[in-house]
Amino acid sequence: MTLAEIKSDFALLDDWEDRYRYIIELGRALPPMPDDLKTEGTKVRGCTSQVWLHARVTPGDAGPELTFEGDSDAHIVRGLVAILLAIYNGMPAARMASYDPAADFSSIGLQDHLTPQRSNGLASMVERVRADSRAALAN
Numbered sequence: 001m002t003l004a005e006i007k008s009d010f011a012l013l014d015d016w017e018d019r020y021r022y023i024i025e026l027g028r029a030l031p032p033m034p035d036d037l038k039t040e041g042t043k044v045r046g047c048t049s050q051v052w053l054h055a056r057v058t059p060g061d062a063g064p065e066l067t068f069e070g071d072s073d074a075h076i077v078r079g080l081v082a083i084l085l086a087i088y089n090g091m092p093a094a095r096m097a098s099y100d101p102a103a104d105f106s107s108i109g110l111q112d113h114l115t116p117q118r119s120n121g122l123a124s125m126v127e128r129v130r131a132d133s134r135a136a137l138a139n
Contacts, residue, residue, distance in 0.1 A: 001026065003086045003104060010108045019113070020076065027078030030085070033071035046124030048117045049074035051081065053125060055132040057093075057139075064093045064136040068129065080122055083110075088129050096133035101126060 006026070013019045037054045044051040050073040055066045067089050070081035087101050105111050111119065 001029065001082065001086055003083075006083060006086055007108055016109075016113050019109070023079030023083070024075045025079070026082040027072070027075055027080075030070070030078060030082045033069045037069065038071065044121075044124050044128050046127075047072075047077070047121035049077045049121065051077060051121065051125060053081070053128050053132070055129075055136070057136045060092070062092055062094070064139070066093050066096060066129075066133055066136055068132075070125075077118065077121065080110075080118070081125065083108075084122070084125055084129070093133040093136050097130055097137060099130075 009022060010019060013022060033052060033054065038052045042052040042054045044053055051070070052072070053068055053070045055068050057064050057066055059065070068085050070078075070085055072078040072081055083105075084101070087104050088096055088099070091099065102111070105122070110122075114122065
């Protein structure tokens with residue numbers, strides 16, 4: 001699912017109860033992350049729920065490219081992981097390292113409708129993506 005598709009689907013939903021259900025559905029549609037990738041090294045710190053993000057680094061024409069897999073033990077958070085992957089997967093690592101998705105989150109109203117704990121967890125996930133992309137660029 002692309003970010004444009006998610007934004008389009010959000011625009012069709014009138015209330016946040018329906019949008020939360022949609023976020024949960026995005027999480028259910030997320031491909032399962034293999035259990036052997038759910039390690040202390042892939043666990044995202046700063047999230048109340050358990051969240052794992054694993055980056056696969058491949059060489060690209062303009063530098064390294066990263067593709068993320070992710071998972072969470074919480075339904076809504078798993079949906080937030082799916083949104084995060086829709087934003088970042090396919091983006092060049094050099095752009096990923098400094099990209100601020102706040103405007104993307106704002107365009108679908110996420111920042112106004114997440115609890116402070118979930119907002120902090122989402123910020124931790126974004127920082128993890130940035131750190132992994134910076135590490136790939138440094139190698």
